[in-house]
Amino acid sequence: MNERDVCDIFCTDEKKVSRLREEVEITRGLASIFKVLADDTRIKIIYALSKEELCVCDVAGIIGSTVAAASHHLRLLKSMGLAKHRRQGKMVFYSLKDDCIQKIIATALNHNKAHKDN
Template sequence: MRKKDDVCEVYCFDEEKVAIRKADLERQKTLPVAQIFKALADDTRIKVAYVLSKEDELCVCDVANIVGCTTATASHHLRLLKNQGLAKYRKEGKLVFYSLDDDHVRQLIELAFIHSMEVK
């Protein structure tokens, strides 16, 4: 049997540290954060979010062509990002333009891509 180096060999914890962090965690709303990461966990959606992070806005057809999918697929993913509060849209005539909802979303996506280049 192989010994696992990434698991504590004894059970003990810092009661003060645990109490502080536990109280902090209980004040947070974790479900909306989990939903953000769930929305970005799809390969096509992260591609869509990435291209939106590099432009002020793109129409659905632009996104479809950049990502390499149909306009129906792009529209589906853009709508999901919008419903999760990550993107917004505006309609101009027969065209629909999407952009990221705010700079926090842009930063989150950019940091994820930067981190992915650092991971072994």
């Protein structure tokens, strides 16, 4: 740690600390979503699903995996509330549950691009 990265003295703004200590509790549970997103394969799947609905076999082809592996990732995304599926005959199609996760990915891509450009 660089000496310039911390305060030279220790003091706190008790009102601010007390208020924010309570407010930050709203983030409880978010880490599990980010843990799911912290996998390159699942990010690719989410990105692909943000473009269009896909069957499990198509997802496997896109990520270069077996159908079983793709199905595993898709089930995890579904269990976290990020994806949904529908059955059509013998086919199962996946899509994003809503546009929230799509916005997170788009924001991250914009950040990544801006960071690379600097």
